[in-house]
Amino acid sequence: MAWRTFFKKILVSMNKSTQLRGNLGKILPRKNKIRVLITAGPTRAYFDAIRYLTNYSTGELGYQISRALLKEGVEVIAVTGPTKHPFSKLPLTKLIEIETNDQMYEAVITECRKFRPNFAIFTAAVLDFKPEKILPGKTSSNKPIWRIRLIPTAKIVDEVGKLFPHIKRIGFKLDYEPCPTQEIKKHGITLLNKKKYYALVLNFFPQITKKAHPAWLFTSGTVKKCEGKTNIAKQLARLIIGSRKD
Numbered sequence: 731m732a733w734r735t736f737f738k739k740i741l742v743s744m745n746k747s748t749q750l751r752g753n754l755g756k757i758l759p760r761k762n763k764i765r766v767l768i769t770a771g772p773t774r775a776y777f778d779a780i781r782y783l784t785n786y787s788t789g790e791l792g793y794q795i796s797r798a799l800l801k802e803g804v805e806v807i808a809v810t811g812p813t814k815h816p817f818s819k820l821p822l823t824k825l826i827e828i829e830t831n832d833q834m835y836e837a838v839i840t841e842c843r844k845f846r847p848n849f850a851i852f853t854a855a856v857l858d859f860k861p862e863k864i865l866p867g868k869t870s871s872n873k874p875i876w877r878i879r880l881i882p883t884a885k886i887v888d889e890v891g892k893l894f895p896h897i898k899r900i901g902f903k904l905d906y907e908p909c910p911t912q913e914i915k916k917h918g919i920t921l922l923n924k925k926k927y928y929a930l931v932l933n934f935f936p937q938i939t940k941k942a943h944p945a946w947l948f949t950s951g952t953v954k955k956c957e958g959k960t961n962i963a964k965q966l967a968r969l970i971i972g973s974r975k976d
Contacts, residue, residue, distance in 0.1 A: 763803065763804065763805050764804045764805070764848050764849070764970060764971070764973070764974070765804070765805045765806075765807075765823075765845060765846065765847040765848050765849075766799055766804050766805065766806050766807070766847055766848065766849045766850070766851060766970065767806075767807045767808075767809070767838065767841055767842065767845060767847040767849070767850045767851070768792055768795060768796055768799075768806060768807070768808050768809070768850075768851040768852075768853060769792065769808075769809045769810070769834060769838060769850075769851070769852050769853060769854035769856070769886070770787075770789040770791070770792020770793060770796070770808060770809075770810045770811070770813065770815075770817070770853050770854050771787055771788075771789035771792065771810045771811030771812060771813035771815075771854055771855070772784045772785045772786070772787040772789075772811045772812060772813075772854070772855045772857075773785065773811045773828070773829070773830055773831045773833075773834055773854065773855070773856050773857050774811070774812065774829045774830055774857075775830060775831060775857050775859075775860035775861055775883075776830070776861070776864050777861050777864065777865065777869070777878060778864065778865040778866070778867060778868055778869045779865075779866065779867055779868055780868045780869075781868075781869070783857065783859075783860070783861070784857070785855035785856070785857055786855065787811070787813075787854070787855035788813060788814070788815065789810060789811065789813030789814075789815050789817075789853075789854075790813075790815055790959055791853050791943070791959045791962065791963070792808065792810065792813075792815075792851075792853040792854065793813070793815040793816075793817060793820075794959045794960055794962070794963035795851060795853065795962070795963040795966055795967070796808055796817065796820055796822065797820065797963065798960075798963040798964055798966070798967035799966075799967050799970065800820060800821055800822070801967070802967050802970075802971050804967075804970065804971075805823045806820075806822050806823060807822065807823050807824045807825075807826070807841050807845050807847070808820075808822055808824075808825050808826070809826045809828060809834055809837045809838055809841070809854070810825065810826070810827055810828070810854075811827075811828060811829065811834065811854060811855075812829060823845070824841070824845070826841070830860075831856055831857055831860060831883045831884070831886075834854065834856060834886060835884055835886050835889070838850070838886055838890065839889065839890070839893065842890055842893070842894045842897060843894075847897055848897070848898060848970075848973070849897065849898045849899075849900060849928070849970055849973075850887075850890055850894075850897050850898070850899050850900070851900045851966070852886065852887045852899065852900065852901055852902055853902050855904070856883070856886060857883055858882065858883060859880040859881065859882055859883060860880065860881060860883050861878050861879070861880060861881075862878075862879040862880065862881045863879070887899060887901055887925070888925070891925070891926060898928035898973070899925075899926075899927050899928055900927060900928055900929045900930070900931070900966065901921075901925055901927045901929075901930050901931070902930075902931045902932075902933070903918075903921060903930060903931070903932045903933070904933055904934070904935055905917075905932070905933075905934050905935070906934065906935050906936065907934070907936075908934040908936065908937060914932065914946055915946075915953055917932070918930055918932045918946055918948040918953065919948060919953070921948075922948045922949075922950075927948075928949070928950075929947065929948060929949045929966070929969060930947075930948040930949075931945050931946070931947055931948075931956075931962060931966075932945065932946045932948065933945040933946070942957075942958065943957075943958055943959045943962065944956070944957055944958075945962050947962070947965055947966070947969075949969065
């Protein structure tokens, strides 16, 4: 048949395996593609029209994971908080840029319904608390004391698990105090099982620098140490591509 001849010509012209995977991803029908939703960057919670609370996050890890998945021909939707990394230059299926927790929650839930991802990866540093009230305008700096009441935010990763149990969730846990290897493994396995994640990436804030990002990758029955954002991204891409065999 004509399509078979055309397909063979494409295969012959591809020498590198990475090129083969990437181009096959573009050729394969959508029903055969893996679909991934990823969150990245920080969120903000405003005190007034000017000032806000935020978490420390550059969005780089989410960016590297998106790149690694796209190279494998995966369809990717990214929901990103404020970040300098050029998500807009990636061949994403869709990019949604947000600021606040509520905006990220709405975007993630909406895209889980419409896009129906096979996987959802939660790299975003989402705030755990937000101001109970947002004051209008700019609060005067002459105010002697400004008391702000913080309330808990919705856990987006947990909500996705409740509303869309068929989506395989990959969670990220950032702890502050590093601990011995055996305790890390016990902690990671406990969290993986408690949250019913497909995979978990556990890392420690003091160990993360511009040049280094050690992390532990937990899956059902496996624990792996990863070094660097690029390596974390490659390991997750391999894990997701390998899921075709599940």
